[in-house]
Amino acid sequence: MAGKKKRARNRSKQGRPNAPVPVRGFDTAIERAQKALEQNRAQDALRLAETGLTFINPARNPQAADVINRLLAEAHFRLGVEAVNPQEQERHLAAALKLDPKDTRIHFHRAITHFRQGRPAEADAALAKAGDHPGVAYVRSLAQLASGKPWTESGLAAEEVNTLRLLQAFHQDQPVATLHNLTRQPLLSSSEPWRALIALRADISAGSSEYLNDLASQLPTPRSQGVFHYYAGLVNINQDRKPEARKSWLISATKGWHPTWFEDNNMYLSREGIIALAQEENWQEIVTQVDLLPNPDVLTNDRILAETVGTAYFTLGYEAAQAGNWQKAAELLRKASKFTGGRTLAQNLALCEEALENWDAAGDAWREMARRRPRSEKHPDYMTDAQVAALWAHAAECYGRSRYPTEEVVNCLRTAVKYAGDDVDMRVKLADALIEADRKDAAENELVRILEIDAQHIPSLLSLAHLRADQWGKDPITPFRQVLALDPTHQEARDGLAETYLRQAEYIDRTESILSRLPNKLIKKSNPMIKHLQGALEAVPNHPALLMELGTQYRAIGAKKEAKSTLLAAYAADPDSARVAGFVMHDLLHMDEDGAAEQVMADFRDQSNLLIPFWVAQGEKVLACKLGNEWAIRFFDEALHLAEKGRGTDTRALALLQIVDATLDKQADDLTDHYLTLVRTEMPRSGILEFAEARALFDKTRDKTKAQRLLRRAVQLATKAGDQAVIDQIEHAQNFVSGRMNPFADILGDLGKLDDDLIERLLGDFEDLFDDSDLY
Structure with missing residues (x-):
């Protein structure tokens, strides 16, 4: 029974499709690409090599880029040689040649591709670069013969010369007897196919399609097989066996042999068969036959045939969409769009592309729908200007969600605005898109137009202010003030205007070196920075950022009383802000205003969302400015006290780790020893001791190897202790030591x-x- 269950499990595993193994690095991609080439899986090799390219910077790592390029060139070369479609052959060989222009194999096979496409001059030029690759002399003579030029026998084997003479005789329409005599000479291939072609030339109706199809199966290359399947089709046509002819010609097409006259004959036969299938509503068979054609685009030359084929693809695509198979639906509808158009097709394709999150393609389809919409107001599907504008706006939204948003976002919104000129929201979208595209002047012009429509449109006033704030010589103050005139409490406008004044204050700093030579009283009266900030506070009353800067300026000139009152006013203006509280306490300590700092600390410690990094940071700043260990200890003890509340990821271990890190960073050795003593007493196996040792070692010796070993041990201990926050902090240190940060x-x-x-x-x-x- 156990054996049966095991075999059943094995069968179950075999029945499941293998998911592609994700590529996680450059070396993995290269190794798998090379293996794919060894197994003759060129398409997989191409995909893997392209993936490998995403892991490197070619300019910074040319050796790795060279390895990738050689793999890409080989994959493209093999795909080009194996391809049946001439356009696909040309695409892959051109790509391979761009990557490896000296490879004679690529030039040789590209010459053959040109020759098969009826481009002998280009084939000859490619052969000139193929060097001494085997077969060059024969193919060059063949190209010369095909273009009507004299060809030379020099360097050719007897079989090659005889084959070329036979081809020339065919080309010159020599008598049948002459052709038969030439087939008796040694040739590159069996003489039987040549004799069959001579017989067909004498009387096409005398041939046997079964014999020709059987003869094709004996030939070595797909294209030579395609020739005989084509003639088998001609024989069937002459015998009025159209279904059999269509079958033979489809096989010929799949083999890669389809000259101009083949396409003409096949078009005639396809038109007749496809229209008959359409009358039966056999859409799947139509699609099957068209997919087998080497160049289905030729069907677009026949309007009725193109519309019929387009309808077949659309019908099957619509059915797939109804079934929720968006991938298949999109593929079918994309093919339908090559043969026919229409608003309904574009709309359904757009919905499919959106479902697949192909945002650029979805945008293209929505645009096509907008262009294909009916223009007559009497039409039942007529769209109003507002609807057309919404459609163009939605196309813009799709383009905007693309991984690489393009200028199409702006173009679509500009078109949308043409149909909704007074729609403020639409114009706001256009202005935002112009800002995103870094077209600031155009964005400003659009915002001005919006304000001409609605002078009190606050979002546009704010956008205009921010836009001007980022540009030299522009005036952001006016639009910020206009917002505050409409809503004096508008926080974004208050913050923006305050920030603008603070940026202006930076340029006033240049006068400080001159003012520093004046007496203290004169400085208080004439200090331009203080006057500027006082004026700013009249425009933005009670703004904490302005008050903090003003308090700092007072402290700088020794006006302790004014500095203290201003800093406390800043805290009172925003008592919930950790940034403000920390700034105010620190500046007060700089002025030896311990009592005022204690007042702020006592008030702020009751904040419900406060976490330990805030207090650790205050202690670290005290150490940085050498304001005394006493206050550093007070702040660090606040962190330890707060850790007991267990907010978020806060733990006592995390608090001690961060405190030790801060004291090590600021070289406060006595405090480091003090808190490490606590660690040894309370949690010796928390990983903190190893972290501290690694940190001290790395700071002193820069020995990455020893430091990383200690940090790995610290992570192991922290993992056993189950403190994820501590683990994260130590891993952060690992990244720093390794240089990855x-x-x-x-x-x-x-x-x-x-x-x-x-x-x-x-x-x-x-x-x-x-x-x-x-x-x-």
Whole structure:
């Protein structure tokens, strides 16, 4: 019984389709692509190599790019050689040649493709680059013969010369007897197919389609087989056996042999058969036959035939959509759109593309629907201007959801606005799209038009203000003030206007070096920064950001009384803000206003959403500014006290870990020892001790290997302790030690290639990215 169950499980596994194994890195992609080529799976190799390309930067890693390009070239080459469709052959071989222009095999096979397409001059040019690849001399003579030029026997084997002479005789319409005599000479292939072709030339109705189909099966290449299936079809036509002729010609097409006269004959036969199938509403058979054609696009030359084929694809696509098979529906409707058009087709295709999240294709389809809409007001499906505008807006929305939004978003919304000129919401969408496309002048013009329609439209006033705030020489203050005139409590406008004044204040800093030489009293009276901020507070009363900056300016000039009252006013203006509370406490400590700082601390510790990183950060800033260990300990103890409440991921272990990290960072060794003593007493196997040792070791020696070993041990201990927050913090340190978190790692890694002056300028630019105020 156990054996039966095991065999049943094995059969069950065999019956399930294998899901593709995800590619997780460059090496995996390369290895699997190479294996796919060894197994002659060129399409898989191409996909895997293209995936590998996404894992590298070709400009930064040319060796890896070269490996990828060689794999891509080989995959494209094999797909080109194996392809039946000439256009597909050309596409793959051209791609391979672009990647490896020196490969003579690619030039040789491209020459054959050109020759088969009736382009002998291009075939000859490709052969000139094929070097001494086997077969070059024969194919060159063949191309010369086909183009009516003299060909040479030099360098050709006897079988090649005899075959070319036979082809030339056919081309010159030599007598049947002459052709038969030539087939008695040694040829590149059996003489039987040649004798069959000579007999068909003498009397097409005398042939046997069964014999020709059987003869085709004995030939070595698909295209040569296609020739005889084609002639089998001609024999069937002459014998009025149209179904059999259609079958033979479809086989010929799948074999890759379809000259111009084949397409003409097949068009005639297809038209007759397809229309008969349409009358029977056998749409699936129509689609099956069209899919077998080598170049179905030729059917578009016949309007009735194109509409019939389009209807077949549309009907099957609609049925697939009704069944919820969106992928199949989309494929069928896309094919339908090549043969016919119409609003209904475009609408159904758009819905399918949306279901598949093919956003660009969905946008294209909605646009097509808009273009195909009926224009007569009497038509039952006539759309009003508002409906047309909504349709174009929806197309824009689809384009906007694409992975790579394009200019089409703006184009569609511009068209939508043409049909809804007074629709403010539509114009707002256009303005937003223009901003997204970084077309600021056009966006500003559009926002001005909106305000001409509705001068009190607050969203547009805010957008205009923000847009101008990001541009030199523009006036954002006026639109911000217009919003506040309409709604004095509007927070976004208050914040935006305050930020604008603060940016203006940055330019006033340049006067500080001059004012620093004046007496204190004169500074208070003439300080332009303070005057500016006082004026800003008249425009934005009681704004905490302005009050904090003003308090800092008072502190800088030694006006402690004004600084204290202003900072406390900032806290009172926004007592729930951790940023404000932290800033105010820190500045008060700088002025030795411990009592006021304690007042803020006592009030703010009751915040319900407060977490331990806030207090740890306050302690770390105290250490950074050397304001004394006493206050650092008070803040760190607040963090430990708060940890007991267990908010979010807060734990005592996490608080101790963050405190130790802060003291190590600020080299407060006595505090580090103090808190590590707590760790040894309370939680020696939490991973914190190993973390601290790794951190200290790395800071001192930069030994990544030892530090990583200690951190791995720390993670193991934290995992056993079950504290995910601690695990995350230690893994964060692992990333830092490994260098994966350094945003300048790649740039600095290349500094050795640069000259000393350039390195100095680069490092100077990096320093400009930071400000001392970031510490507070």
